[in-house]
Amino acid sequence: MKKIVVKFGGSNLRQPQDIDRVINVVQTYNRPLVLVVSAFYGITNALIACVQSAKEGAGTKAALADSRDYTQTLRALKKEILEANIADPKHRAETEKALGLRLDQLERYLTGIHCIGDVPTFVNDAILSYGERLSSLLLTEVLLSRGIKAREALPEDIGLITDGVFGNSACDFTASTASVAQALNGDEIIVVPGFYGVDRDGKTTLFGRGGSDYSAASIARCIGAESLDVWKDVDGFLSADPGSVGAPRSIAQLNYLEAAELSYFGAKILHPRTVEPLFDQDIPIRILNITKPERGLQPYTVINAERTVTRDVVKSVSATDDVAILKLHGPGVGFKPGILAQVTNTLDQHDINIKSVLTAQTAINILLARDHLEAAYAAVAEHHVGGVVEVSKDDQVAIVAVVGDGVLHASGVGNGSDNSNGKGSAIASRALSAALAGGARVNLAAAGASEVAAYMLVHQEDKKLALQLVHAEFFGA
Known part of the structure; x- marks a missing residue:
C-alpha cells in the first residue's frame, strides 16, 4: 500500500497544546504515514535574527551572550512543550537530553560565527535547519x-540529496529517489524535518523560506x-484572502498550474515550488484544516492534473506586495539586441531572481x-x-492577479456571460477595467506569460482596494 505524506507547518505548531491536534490527526489516518514537519511558529525568524545579531556583533561579549540567551530560551520552550505532552518523567528526561544535544550543536554554530566574524553560506543553512530538527525529534518522542x-x-540519513545551492536548493531526484524510498519503507509513522536536504558532500542546504512544503x-x-x-x-484555497474580502468562496479543485500561480502571486497556502516535484507524477495535493476535526480527512481543496475551465473562468x-520594479531607460532599449541578456546575466551572477519582464521601446x-x-x-x-x-527603482507597488484555467483565451465581457467562444485577453481587460473604474492606480498590466494567470501592478497602498474591486467583478462580492 502506498503511503501518504502528511505535512504540518509552523501555523499548526504555535502552542504546546497544538501537539495534541497533530497527534489526533495522525490517529485519524490509522495507517503508516510519512510526516514532514516545520519549525514551531516564529522559530526560523528568530534564528535568522540571531544569526544576524551574531554576525553584526562578532567578537563582542554582548552578542555572544545574546546567542546563548536565545538557545536558553529554546531550551525552556522545548521543556514546556515536553511537560505538556509527555507524561512519563523518565521518557521526558530522555527526550529533554536528546533535544539538549541538538541545542548544544546549534550553540556551537552560533559561537563559531563570533569567532570568525562571518556567516559562511553552509553555516547559515545549517543553523536555520535547527527549528525543524527540534520539531521532528520532539514530535517523534511525543x-x-x-x-x-x-x-x-x-x-x-535518508539520502535527500540536493543540487547543492545554499539557501534555495532543489532536490536531485536522480540521486535521491532510491535511497529515500528505501529509508522510508516501513509500517510505522516516520517523522522527517522539512526545509532542508544535503548536498553530495553532506552539507545542509535549505529549500528556501517556506521550503518545508x-x-x-x-x-x-x-x-x-x-x-x-x-x-x-484555513479552509484551503479561497477566491481571495479572507482578510481582504468579506465572503470569499472555497475552491474545491485546482490544477497544478493554477495552484502554482496562486502561490506565486501571494496566496499563502503553499510554497510556490510545491507542485514542481508532483506536476508529472499524478500525485494529488490535498489541503485540510486542522482546526476542523469534524471534517475528518475530507480536504477543502484538491490539487491535481485535471484541467477544468469554470463558467466564470477566474x-x-x-x-502580494513582495515585488519591486527595476527599470532600465533609454531611447532604444526595447529594440537594441543584447541589453536584456546583459542585465539578466548580471543579476544571475548576484543570485537575484527575476519574477517577470515587461518591455517597451524606451524602457525595460x-x-x-x-x-x-x-x-x-x-x-x-x-x-x-x-x-x-x-x-530607476520603485518599491511602492503590489501585484494583483486573476488565476483560472482559461484566463488567457476566454472572451467573457461581464458576469454571467458566455465564456466559451473567442480568444484574447477579455478576462484581463475586465480585471483591469474594474480596478481602474474603482479608483485603483495601475502602473502596468500583463497577460500571456501564463495560460492560467494575468496580473497588474498597482500602487502599494491600493493593493487591498484593487483586490476587492477585481474580486467583486468576478464573484459579485
Whole structure:
C-alpha cells in the first residue's frame, strides 16, 4: 500500500497544546504515514535574527551572550512543550537530553560565527535547519509516548540529496529517489524535518523560506505517495484572502498550474515550488484544516492534473506586495539586441531572481522580490549597460492577479456571460477595467506569460482596494 505524506507547518505548531491536534490527526489516518514537519511558529525568524545579531556583533561579549540567551530560551520552550505532552518523567528526561544535544550543536554554530566574524553560506543553512530538527525529534518522542509506533528520519540519513545551492536548493531526484524510498519503507509513522536536504558532500542546504512544503512534495515524489496532505489552519484555497474580502468562496479543485500561480502571486497556502516535484507524477495535493476535526480527512481543496475551465473562468484573485520594479531607460532599449541578456546575466551572477519582464521601446521593466531591489539596482548601475541612459527603482507597488484555467483565451465581457467562444485577453481587460473604474492606480498590466494567470501592478497602498474591486467583478462580492 502506498503511503501518504502528511505535512504540518509552523501555523499548526504555535502552542504546546497544538501537539495534541497533530497527534489526533495522525490517529485519524490509522495507517503508516510519512510526516514532514516545520519549525514551531516564529522559530526560523528568530534564528535568522540571531544569526544576524551574531554576525553584526562578532567578537563582542554582548552578542555572544545574546546567542546563548536565545538557545536558553529554546531550551525552556522545548521543556514546556515536553511537560505538556509527555507524561512519563523518565521518557521526558530522555527526550529533554536528546533535544539538549541538538541545542548544544546549534550553540556551537552560533559561537563559531563570533569567532570568525562571518556567516559562511553552509553555516547559515545549517543553523536555520535547527527549528525543524527540534520539531521532528520532539514530535517523534511525543508519538512514542502515546503508544504510536514512530521513528525520526533526518534528510542526511535518508539520502535527500540536493543540487547543492545554499539557501534555495532543489532536490536531485536522480540521486535521491532510491535511497529515500528505501529509508522510508516501513509500517510505522516516520517523522522527517522539512526545509532542508544535503548536498553530495553532506552539507545542509535549505529549500528556501517556506521550503518545508517543497520538502514534503519531494519526498512524496521519491516514495510514489498516494497523496501529499497539507494541514493548515484555513479552509484551503479561497477566491481571495479572507482578510481582504468579506465572503470569499472555497475552491474545491485546482490544477497544478493554477495552484502554482496562486502561490506565486501571494496566496499563502503553499510554497510556490510545491507542485514542481508532483506536476508529472499524478500525485494529488490535498489541503485540510486542522482546526476542523469534524471534517475528518475530507480536504477543502484538491490539487491535481485535471484541467477544468469554470463558467466564470477566474477561480481566485490573489495579491502580494513582495515585488519591486527595476527599470532600465533609454531611447532604444526595447529594440537594441543584447541589453536584456546583459542585465539578466548580471543579476544571475548576484543570485537575484527575476519574477517577470515587461518591455517597451524606451524602457525595460524587471520585476523582482522586494528585498532584492537594492542589490539589483547596485549591480546594474555598476555594470553600465550600453544603451541604458538611466536605471530607476520603485518599491511602492503590489501585484494583483486573476488565476483560472482559461484566463488567457476566454472572451467573457461581464458576469454571467458566455465564456466559451473567442480568444484574447477579455478576462484581463475586465480585471483591469474594474480596478481602474474603482479608483485603483495601475502602473502596468500583463497577460500571456501564463495560460492560467494575468496580473497588474498597482500602487502599494491600493493593493487591498484593487483586490476587492477585481474580486467583486468576478464573484459579485
